[in-house]
Amino acid sequence: MLEGKKIMVVEDEALLALDLAMTMEDLGAAVVGPCYRLGAALDLVRKMKVDGAILDVDLNGETVFPLARYLDEQGVPFVFHTGRADPASLLEAFSRARICTKPSTPERLAACLAEALADADRRSDNQNYAPAYAQDGSSESSQQA
Amino acid sequence: MLVVLAVLFAAGALTVTRAFHAENVARQEMTEAREALSQVNDLMLILYEAESAQRSVLLGDPSAADPFRAAEAALPGATAQMQASLDRAGSDLSVQGRRLGALAGERMADLSASPAVVPAPTTASPRTAMDDLRQASAAIRREERALMDAAYTRADAERLRAKRTLGMIGLTVLGLIVLAAMLAFRSARAESRLRYRREIEVQRDRAELVSHELSHRVKNLFAVTMSIISVTGRSETDPKIAAKKTRSRIQALARAHELSSGQNLMRTAPFGDLLEAVVRPYCPPGATLRLSGAKLVLPARLLTPMGLIFNELATNSVKYGAWSSPLGTLTVDWTFASDETLIVVWQEQLAEYGPPQPGREGFGSTMIDLSLQQAKATMKRRWGEQGLTARLRFPFSGADKVEVTATGKD
Numbered sequence: 013m014l015e016g017k018k019i020m021v022v023e024d025e026a027l028l029a030l031d032l033a034m035t036m037e038d039l040g041a042a043v044v045g046p047c048y049r050l051g052a053a054l055d056l057v058r059k060m061k062v063d064g065a066i067l068d069v070d071l072n073g074e075t076v077f078p079l080a081r082y083l084d085e086q087g088v089p090f091v092f093h094t095g096r097a098d099p100a101s102l103l104e105a106f107s108r109a110r111i112c113t114k115p116s117t118p119e120r121l122a123a124c125l126a127e128a129l130a131d132a133d134r135r136s137d138n139q140n141y142a143p144a145y146a147q148d149g150s151s152e153s154s155q156q157a
Numbered sequence: 158m159l160v161v162l163a164v165l166f167a168a169g170a171l172t173v174t175r176a177f178h179a180e181n182v183a184r185q186e187m188t189e190a191r192e193a194l195s196q197v198n199d200l201m202l203i204l205y206e207a208e209s210a211q212r213s214v215l216l217g218d219p220s221a222a223d224p225f226r227a228a229e230a231a232l233p234g235a236t237a238q239m240q241a242s243l244d245r246a247g248s249d250l251s252v253q254g255r256r257l258g259a260l261a262g263e264r265m266a267d268l269s270a271s272p273a274v275v276p277a278p279t280t281a282s283p284r285t286a287m288d289d290l291r292q293a294s295a296a297i298r299r300e301e302r303a304l305m306d307a308a309y310t311r312a313d314a315e316r317l318r319a320k321r322t323l324g325m326i327g328l329t330v331l332g333l334i335v336l337a338a339m340l341a342f343r344s345a346r347a348e349s350r351l352r353y354r355r356e357i358e359v360q361r362d363r364a365e366l367v368s369h370e371l372s373h374r375v376k377n378l379f380a381v382t383m384s385i386i387s388v389t390g391r392s393e394t395d396p397k398i399a400a401k402k403t404r405s406r407i408q409a410l411a412r413a414h415e416l417s418s419g420q421n422l423m424r425t426a427p428f429g430d431l432l433e434a435v436v437r438p439y440c441p442p443g444a445t446l447r448l449s450g451a452k453l454v455l456p457a458r459l460l461t462p463m464g465l466i467f468n469e470l471a472t473n474s475v476k477y478g479a480w481s482s483p484l485g486t487l488t489v490d491w492t493f494a495s496d497e498t499l500i501v502v503w504q505e506q507l508a509e510y511g512p513p514q515p516g517r518e519g520f521g522s523t524m525i526d527l528s529l530q531q532a533k534a535t536m537k538r539r540w541g542e543q544g545l546t547a548r549l550r551f552p553f554s555g556a557d558k559v560e561v562t563a564t565g566k567d
Contacts, residue, residue, distance in 0.1 A: 025377060025461065026527035031384035034391060048531055070373070072458055095376030115379035118387070 013126040015040035020057060020065040022047045022079065023093070024072050032066060035118030050074045057082065064129050065090035066121055069102070080106055087136070089128035093121060108132075158333065165326045172322040179315035183308035190301040193246060196239035197294045200261055203228045203235055204290060211268045225268070232265050243297065250300055257293040264290060374457075378414060381461060382407055392520035405472060406465065406524075409435050413464025428453045428499070432489055435464050439471040443483035450491030453499065459551065462528035466536075469521045470547065474505055479544050484508035499551040505544035 019041040023029035029046035047053035095114035207228035213221030236258040243254030393399035412434040416426030479485030486506040534551045
């Protein structure tokens with residue numbers, strides 16, 4: 013389900029990041045990161061395209077929101093991995109995001125992320141049936157390639 | 158309230174004025190009555206004088222004629238004066254005064270008519286005439302006294318009324334003062350209640366914040382613990398060793414985080430205490446651990462990486478380093494450099510110097526590297542004849558609010 017996908021891992025707990033990265037690799041994904049800080053993650057995501065992301069919400073006193081907004085604009089699906097008690101406020105700001113509460117097994121996170129990727133695929137399919145279909149042939153051409 | 162007080166004061170002033178006025182009237186009436194009475198007495202004295210002088214003449218004392226004449230001359234004036242006083246006192250007394258004046262005039266006329274001879278026959282006997290006079294003067298006296306009594310009674314009544322009114326005004330003022338005091342007390346109480354409620358709100362907010370932070374940290378720690386289990390499991394093939402390492406790492410985590418609790422959630426325990434908690438348990442009997450450096454309060458974000466780093470260093474020391482023999486020494490010194498960096502020197506001293514023996518590069522060093530990255534820290538390791546020397550640098554950010562004091566810890 014995540015095979016061949018480029019997945020970004022943003023997590024300030026190094027061990028957790030390592031565990032996530034290892035699990036993603038086990039599932040056949042290519043890990044981008046792991047990133048421990050917001051700045052590094054933003055730099056990285058601007059340089060290379062990613063297919064999905066796992067985001068810890070609190071990064072050493074910073075929130076991951078600037079990165080989440082950027083990914084949202086790019087249409088990249090992501091999962092919030094957080095110990096916060098108020099998922100409602102997260103969904104308010106990022107309606108398409110999925111939330112996986114800490115502590116959670118890497119497998120569950122992976123499943124959650126796979127769902128998010130599937131959602132995003134459905135959304136882009138719907139877009140392709142829209143009247144703008146003729147102008148936007150990018151997804152079709154990539155399928156051919 | 159002020160209006161009520163003003164009305165009360167006006168009523169009080171009026172009552173007092175009326176009481177004074179009644180008193181004054183009574184005094185005036187008394188003075189007049191006393192004057193009238195003394196004039197009545199004067200008149201009667203003149204008549205007595207005339208009687209007694211006339212009797213002396215009759216008894217053969219010609220010199221007594223002079224006083225008789227004087228009395229005779231004084232009578233009209235005295236009568237007029239008395240009449241004037243009684244006229245002022247009222248019509249009733251005026252009539253009586255006129256009667257007394259007439260009787261006195263008649264009597265004097267009788268006396269004058271026969272100064273030196275046998276008493277001339279008169280309309281009435283001398284005694285009867287004097288009796289009439291006495292009765293008339295007594296009536297006037299009674300009347301005047303009644304008038305005086307009435308004035309006194311009025312003044313007394315007025316005084317009593319003033320006393321009552323003033324008493325009531327006093328009570329009302331007292332009531333108003335009590336009311337004002339009660340209102341002031343109630344408003345003060347309400348204010349203090351409000352302050353108390355605000356204080357409670359502040360405390361509740363603080364407790365909520367601490368509880369949120371704690372819950373967040375607990376979830377994070379569980380996540381880290383799960384990661385320790387899974388990554389240690391991945392790197393070790395022998396389940397016994399994997400279990401042992403997992404346990405020691407979780408224990409280091411637990412010890413490091415034990416230092417932060419309650420009020421110290423954000424600013425945790427001193428660095429020396431962290432080393433004491435994480436490293437000391439590995440010290441074999443007979444071996445030495447020396448800790449020295451400034452008292453430095455760590456930010457909470459460093460607890461997990463530092464706990465894991467020093468746990469790995471300590472387990473390595475037990476496996477391959479100074480603490481692999483019971484005579485080895487481990488010294489940890491730390492200073493807080495001017496560029497807001499904590500510099501830690503981890504120095505092992507083997508019981509027997511020998512060729513450098515870097516330990517096996519296992520998952521432990523990956524763990525150290527990861528934790529260093531997390532803490533933005535660096536570490537330089539050097540193996541000499543006496544063992545490992547590691548220099549670690551932990552940069553602190555402005556948000557960490559570092560507290561440094563001069564007292565050392567060893």
